[in-house]
Amino acid sequence: MSAARNPEAGPPGEAGRPRPSRAERRRQTEERILASARREFAERGYERTTIRGVAGAAGVDPALVMQYFGSKDQLFRQAVHVPAGEELPAEPAEFAELLLSILGVKLSGQAATMPLLRSAFTHPEATEAVRASLAAQIAQGARAIPADDPELRSALLVAVLLGVTTGRHLLELDHLRDASPEQITDLLRPAFQALIRGSSEPDA
């Protein structure tokens, strides 16, 4: 600690380089490891990914991963940590559209939640994280549902999102995988509306 200079403050002797030295390089390799870990956790799940595996994929030494993150569990936590995106509840009328747009982004890109979701059923900590996140979404959504049993309706809506995303990305069911996000959201729209308000056909 005593003789170490602040790596951010002092510029190196070379003038031309955009100073990729010291702590900057460390942050880069750390990010490389995290990216590699996310890939491995996403496609193999917690128990099947190994420290050696992510180190190899990142091109670094296994011991370095331990040095940086301490343990496999802490690596997992940092890899799957999502900034807890807070979404605002909309009015009941547009609530379906909000949900559909959320589903849209989950369907298009390889969602950042996939590493977590893959391990959600086998790794206890991942289970708890996913459950807590979904519970928050459910509670939030329930406030935008005017019909009876708002919590259960909200839970069912979240379960639908869960089933569709897992079916597409994790199980890769053919038709779900091939369809465009728009196709899916279009087909789901009436179902969502039916779930949000009480009936599909207003009075039979």
Place this chain on the structure above:
Amino acid sequence: MSAARNPEAGPPGEAGRPRPSRAERRRQTEERILASARREFAERGYERTTIRGVAGAAGVDPALVMQYFGSKDQLFRQAVHVPAGEELPAEPAEFAELLLSILGVKLSGQAATMPLLRSAFTHPEATEAVRASLAAQIAQGARAIPADDPELRSALLVAVLLGVTTGRHLLELDHLRDASPEQITDLLRPAFQALIRGSSEPDA
């Protein structure tokens, strides 16, 4: 092999016992092991269940499990093997009810498919088994859907079943766990109908 008598043919010296001997006892312990394996696979998933664990829970020696089933993977296959229940497609009008009744049984009892489902996202073989089973259900359901995009609609319906069952049994989301199967199926009915035919409100 030479001196061994056929255990099925020759009755033992005792006359009063209902002959629980030989192969009958073997079948019983084998079934105990399978039951124990199903429990472990169901609540821990493939990678976290150990031969020693199922043997301990079944009250037998770990080596016996290997003797009977050969390997962990073969034990898993036998434990999760479901007789491939063939359901008949109904008319489009009653198709929603059929799906809802299927969901009802999946929601009430601890479904026999849970050991498989828990490992579906981490164990490749389980993934393939679940995917094949769901694909069959999707193809079957598509034939009962008169609207456009029948396969995608069917896939979405299956995905909903998947999401609701996993949300209830695997993630144990509060409101899904507490609700009765009837509550859930009642709330889902309009959504299913909307998904089967094209629109929720016939012409807007």
Place this chain on the structure above:
DNA sequence: GTCTATACGCTGATAGAC
């Protein structure tokens, strides 16, 4: 036939050389 003892590989994790 059933269990004891053990082999072997691979895991996460640690200590110490460079």
Place this chain on the structure above:
DNA sequence: GTCTATCAGCGTATAGAC
């Protein structure tokens, strides 16, 4: 700071004693 060498534990699977 980075990597080599190694530890201890647990996993499946096997060989042999009873």
